[in-house]
Amino acid sequence: MSVRIPVVFLAAAVSLAAACSGSETSSDRGQPTIVLLTHDSFDVSRDVVRSFERESGIDLQIVPAGDAGQLVNRAILTAGNPEGDVLFGVDDNLFPKAVEEGVFAPYESPDLSRVDDAYELDPTHAVTPVDHGDVCLNVDLDWFDGRELDPPTDLTDLTDGRYRGLTVVENPATSTPGLAFLLATIARFGDDGWQAYWRDLRANDALVVDGWEQAYFGEFSGAGGGEGERPIVVSYATSPVAEVLLAEEPLDRAPTAAITESCYRQVEFAGVLAGTEEPEGAREVIDFLLSRSFQEDVPLRMFVFPVVSDAELPEAFARWAEEPESPLALPPVRVSAEREAWVQTWTDLMLG
Amino acid sequence: MDRPDARLSRTTVGRLALAAVPAVFLGLFFVYPLVSIVGSVIGDVSPGTVLGDARLRGVIWFTTWQAVVSTALTLAAGLPAAYLLARFRFPGRSTLRVATLVAFVLPTVVVGAAFAGPRPSLAALFAAHVFFNLAVVVRVVGGFWAQLDPAFEDVAAEMGATGMRRFTDVLLPLARPSIVGAATLVFLFTFTSFGVALLLAGPARATIEVEIFRQTSQLLNLPVAAALTLVQLAIVSGLLWATSLTESRTRVHQPVVASSEAARRPRTRGERAFVAVAGPLLAVAVLAPPMRLVWRSVRTSTGLTLGRYLDLGSVREGSALPISPLDAVATSLRVASGAAMVSIVVGVFAAWVVARSRRGSWLRALSAVPLGVSAVTIGFGYVVAFDAGVLDLRGNVWLLVAAQAVVAVPFVVRLVEPVLSATGMELREQAAALGASPWQTARDVLLPVASRAILGAAAFAFAVALGEFGATAFVARLDSPTMPVAIARLLSQPGAASMGQATAMSVVLMAVTAAITIAIDRFRVGAFGRI
Numbered sequence: 006m007s008v009r010i011p012v013v014f015l016a017a018a019v020s021l022a023a024a025c026s027g028s029e030t031s032s033d034r035g036q037p038t039i040v041l042l043t044h045d046s047f048d049v050s051r052d053v054v055r056s057f058e059r060e061s062g063i064d065l066q067i068v069p070a071g072d073a074g075q076l077v078n079r080a081i082l083t084a085g086n087p088e089g090d091v092l093f094g095v096d097d098n099l100f101p102k103a104v105e106e107g108v109f110a111p112y113e114s115p116d117l118s119r120v121d122d123a124y125e126l127d128p129t130h131a132v133t134p135v136d137h138g139d140v141c142l143n144v145d146l147d148w149f150d151g152r153e154l155d156p157p158t159d160l161t162d163l164t165d166g167r168y169r170g171l172t173v174v175e176n177p178a179t180s181t182p183g184l185a186f187l188l189a190t191i192a193r194f195g196d197d198g199w200q201a202y203w204r205d206l207r208a209n210d211a212l213v214v215d216g217w218e219q220a221y222f223g224e225f226s227g228a229g230g231g232e233g234e235r236p237i238v239v240s241y242a243t244s245p246v247a248e249v250l251l252a253e254e255p256l257d258r259a260p261t262a263a264i265t266e267s268c269y270r271q272v273e274f275a276g277v278l279a280g281t282e283e284p285e286g287a288r289e290v291i292d293f294l295l296s297r298s299f300q301e302d303v304p305l306r307m308f309v310f311p312v313v314s315d316a317e318l319p320e321a322f323a324r325w326a327e328e329p330e331s332p333l334a335l336p337p338v339r340v341s342a343e344r345e346a347w348v349q350t351w352t353d354l355m356l357g
Numbered sequence: 358m359d360r361p362d363a364r365l366s367r368t369t370v371g372r373l374a375l376a377a378v379p380a381v382f383l384g385l386f387f388v389y390p391l392v393s394i395v396g397s398v399i400g401d402v403s404p405g406t407v408l409g410d411a412r413l414r415g416v417i418w419f420t421t422w423q424a425v426v427s428t429a430l431t432l433a434a435g436l437p438a439a440y441l442l443a444r445f446r447f448p449g450r451s452t453l454r455v456a457t458l459v460a461f462v463l464p465t466v467v468v469g470a471a472f473a474g475p476r477p478s479l480a481a482l483f484a485a486h487v488f489f490n491l492a493v494v495v496r497v498v499g500g501f502w503a504q505l506d507p508a509f510e511d512v513a514a515e516m517g518a519t520g521m522r523r524f525t526d527v528l529l530p531l532a533r534p535s536i537v538g539a540a541t542l543v544f545l546f547t548f549t550s551f552g553v554a555l556l557l558a559g560p561a562r563a564t565i566e567v568e569i570f571r572q573t574s575q576l577l578n579l580p581v582a583a584a585l586t587l588v589q590l591a592i593v594s595g596l597l598w599a600t601s602l603t604e605s606r607t608r609v610h611q612p613v614v615a616s617s618e619a620a621r622r623p624r625t626r627g628e629r630a631f632v633a634v635a636g637p638l639l640a641v642a643v644l645a646p647p648m649r650l651v652w653r654s655v656r657t658s659t660g661l662t663l664g665r666y667l668d669l670g671s672v673r674e675g676s677a678l679p680i681s682p683l684d685a686v687a688t689s690l691r692v693a694s695g696a697a698m699v700s701i702v703v704g705v706f707a708a709w710v711v712a713r714s715r716r717g718s719w720l721r722a723l724s725a726v727p728l729g730v731s732a733v734t735i736g737f738g739y740v741v742a743f744d745a746g747v748l749d750l751r752g753n754v755w756l757l758v759a760a761q762a763v764v765a766v767p768f769v770v771r772l773v774e775p776v777l778s779a780t781g782m783e784l785r786e787q788a789a790a791l792g793a794s795p796w797q798t799a800r801d802v803l804l805p806v807a808s809r810a811i812l813g814a815a816a817f818a819f820a821v822a823l824g825e826f827g828a829t830a831f832v833a834r835l836d837s838p839t840m841p842v843a844i845a846r847l848l849s850q851p852g853a854a855s856m857g858q859a860t861a862m863s864v865v866l867m868a869v870t871a872a873i874t875i876a877i878d879r880f881r882v883g884a885f886g887r888i
Binding site for chain 1: 741
C-alpha cells in the first residue's frame with residue numbers, strides 16, 4: 006500500500022509541471038512583448054487590452070508585483086536592469102524618490118496635451134500621470150439621517166464636540182490613505198497649525214487604526230458587509246460608487262458620501278523603466294495608458310478618475326461620485342523630503 | 358568491499374550526499390537572497406544605527422516580550438490540548454484535530470475581527486497568537502506523544518502514578534525535545550508576527566516585521582529595513598543557539614511505536630473529567646472563529662444566502678478580483694502541493710542528517726532560522742538575487758514554490774526528526790549488523806517507521822504553503838492569484854459584495870485545508886503495517 010504516496014506526489018508534480026508550462030506565454034509571432042509592472046490593485050478590461058494589442062502589434066503582459074510601495078522598491082532595487090518595460094502605480098508621494106534613483110527613462114508623451122496641467126507634477130517627464138483617486142472623508146448617510154445632526158462638511162467639524170467619538174482615521178505610518186489625510190491637514194492648516202488640529206481631534210475621541218480595511222470594514226458604520234459603529238471614516242472619493250456597484254442588493258442611492266472639502270489629491274503615474282530593451286514599445290504603452298479607451302475604462306476597474314479632459318465618466322460615476330474640483334495638495338518633492346518627520350511628529354502627538 | 362575503511366568512506370559519502378540536499382536548497386533559496394539584499398542596500402546604515410534609535414529599540418523590545426508571553430500562553434493552552442488529542446479517544450476528536458490546523462491557515466484580516474472585539478488590545482493580540490499557533494504545539498508535541506509507546510504510561514499507572522503525575526513526570530519529560538521544538542517555532546512565528554500584530558496590537562505598538570513593512574512600503578527606506586532584518590536575525594540566532602545548548606543536555610532517547618494507536622478511551626475518573634472539561638474548552642476555542650466566519654459568509658443585510666458560494670465560479674463585474682475565485686483555489690492547490698513536496702524532500706533529508714549528527718541540536722536550530730527572518734526582506738532578496746545569468750528565475754513559478762518550501766522545511770524537520778532519532782539508534786545498529794547499507798536501512802527500516810510523522814509533516818507543510826501570504830504576493834508572476842492573495846484583494850475595495858466574497862473564499866480556504874488534512878489523516882491509518 007505504500008506505493009500510494011509516490012503516486013499521490015507524482016500526480017501533484019505532474020499537475021504542477023503542466024500548470025507551469027502552461028503559464029509561460031511565448032510570443033512566437035514576432036511581436037514584441039512589453040511587460041507592464043504594476044501593483045496588486047491594477048485592473049483593466051480584457052477587450053481594451055486586446056484591441057490595443059491588435060492595433061499596435063504589441064503583446065502586453067501585465068505583472069502584479071506587490072503593493073505600491075513594494076512595487077516601487079523593486080524598481081529601485083533593479084534600476085537599470087528592470088523586471089519589466091513599463092511601471093504603473095507610483096503615486097505622487099513615492100515618485101520623487103524613484104526618479105532620483107534613476108528608475109525611469111524620461112518620455113514626454115504627445116498625449117500629455119490632453120492632460121490637465123494640475124496632474125503634471127514631474128517637470129522632467131520621467132513619470133506620466135494616468136489616474137487620480139483622491140482620499141476624502143466618507144460619511145454614513147443613513148446614520149446621520151436618523152439623527153438631529155448634519156454630516157460634517159469640513160475638516161474643522163471633526164473637532165467639534167457634536168462629532169465627538171464619530172471619526173476613524175488610519176495611521177499614516179502604515180496606511181497610504183492615512184498618510185494622505187495627514188497631508189490634507191498639513192495643506193489645510195499649514196506648518197504651524199496642523200499639530201493643534203490633531204490634538205483637538207485626539208481630544209474629540211477620534212479613533213486611529215493601522216489599515217484601511219480595518220478602518221472601513223471594521224469601524225465604519227456605512228460599509229456594506231462591515232461591522233463598525235463610527236459614521237465618519239478616511240477613505241476615497243469613489244468609495245460611495247463602489248458601495249452602489251458592489252452592493253449585494255440593488256441600491257437606489259449611495260449609502261455613503263465623500264466630503265469633497267476634505268479631499269487630498271492622489272495621482273498615480275506610469276513610466277518607462279530605464280534599461281528596457283524595448284523603449285519604443287514601452288512608450289507606446291504609455292500612450293495607450295492615456296488613450297481614451299483606457300482612460301474611460303479605469304473608473305469602473307480601479308475606482309479612480311481619468312486624467313485626460315476628453316474622457317467621459319461612466320454613468321455610475323456621474324451619479325454617485327463627486328470629482329473634487331480643487332483638492333488639497335502639497336508639492337511631491339516637499340512631501341518626499343519631509344514625510345518621515347511629519348509622520349514622526351504625528352505619532353508622538355496621537356499615539357504618545 | 359568488506360574492509361571497514363571502505364564501508365566507512367561509503368557511509369561518509371552517503372552522509373555528505375544527504376546533507377548536500379538541504380544545504381544546497383537552503384543556501385540557494387534562503388542564505389543567498391538574504392546576503393544579496395542586505396549587501397546591496399545596507400550602505401551606511403548598520404544594526405548599530407538601528408539600536409541607537411530609541412523608537413526602534415522600543416520596537417525590538419516590544420517584539421521580543423510579546424513573543425515570549427505569546428509563546429508561554431500558547432504552550433500553556435497547547436500542551437493540554439496536545440495531550441488530549443494525542444492520548445484520548447472521544448467523540449469529536451478528529452474534528453478538533455482538523456480544526457486546530459485549519460486555524461493555522463486562516464487569513465488574519467478575516468479572523469482578526471473575531472478577536473478585535475471593540476478595540477485592538479494586548480489581550481486580543483495574545484488570544485490571536487494562541488489561536489493561530491495552537492496547531493504547532495498540537496502537531497509537534499502531540500505528534501510525538503501519538504507515537505510514544507503507551508507502555509510507558511501503563512507502567513507508571515501500575516506503579517500508582519495518577520493521570521496528572523503521569524503527565525508531569527512521564528509524558529512531559531519524554532517530550533521535552535518536541536516541546537522545545539514547538540516553543541521555538543511558536544516564538545519565531547510570534548516574533549515575526551505581521552498581520553495579527555498590525556491588526557490587533559494597535560497603532561501605538563509595532564513589531565519588527567510591521568516596522569520593516571513601514572520602512573519599505575511607506576518610506577521606501579530599504580537600508581533601515583535591512584538593518585532591522587540583521588537585528589532580527591541576531592536575536593533569533595541567539596535564541597536558537599541557547600535552546601540548542603539546553604536541548605543537547607536534556608535530550609533522551611526512547612523507543613517509539615510505528616503506527617499503533619497510542620490514543621485510548623479515558624479510563625479513570627480523573628481522565629474522564631479532564632476530557633469532559635478540556636474537550637469542550639478546546640472546541641469553543643478553535644471552532645468559534647471559523648463558525649463565525651461561516652455564519653458571516655451566509656448572512657446578508659436582508660437574510661441568509663448561499664449566493665456567494667454559487668458565484669464562486671464566475672467573475673464578478675467590477676470586482677477587484679479579475680478571475681473567478683475557483684481559479685484562485687486551483688492556483689493555490691498547485692503551488693502548495695509543489696511546496697509541500699519540495700519541503701518534504703528537503704526536510705526529511707535534513708531531519709535525517711540532524712538525527713545522525715553529533716551536532717544535531719545545533720543543526721536543528723539552524724534549520725529554523727528561515728522562520729525568524731522577515732518574509733518581506735527575503736522577498737526583496739529574491740528580486741535582487743535571481744535577476745541575471747543562469748539564476749535569472751524572475752517570474753518563474755518554481756521560485757514561489759521554493760520560497761514557500763523554505764518556510765515549511767523547519768516544520769518538517771521538527772516533526773520528523775524526533776521520531777527518526779528516537780527510533781534510529783537500535784534499529785540502525787541492528788540493520789547494520791545484518792549487513793544492510795545505510796541506504797537500505799533508510800529505505801526499509803527508518804522511513805516506514807517515520808512514515809506517520811512524514812505524512813503529518815506533509816499535511817502541515819501543505820497548510821503552511823496554502824496560507825502563506827507575504828512571499829506569495831511578491832515573488833512570482835502568477836496568471837492567477839492564490840487564495841490568500843485573492844482574499845486580500847477583495848478586502849481592499851469597499852462594497853458588501855467584496856466583503857461577502859472574501860468571507861466565502863475564506864470558508865473555501867478553510868474547507869480545502871480541512872479536506873487535505875482529513876485525507877492525509879485517513880490515508881496514513883492502515884497505510885503501513887506495524888513493524
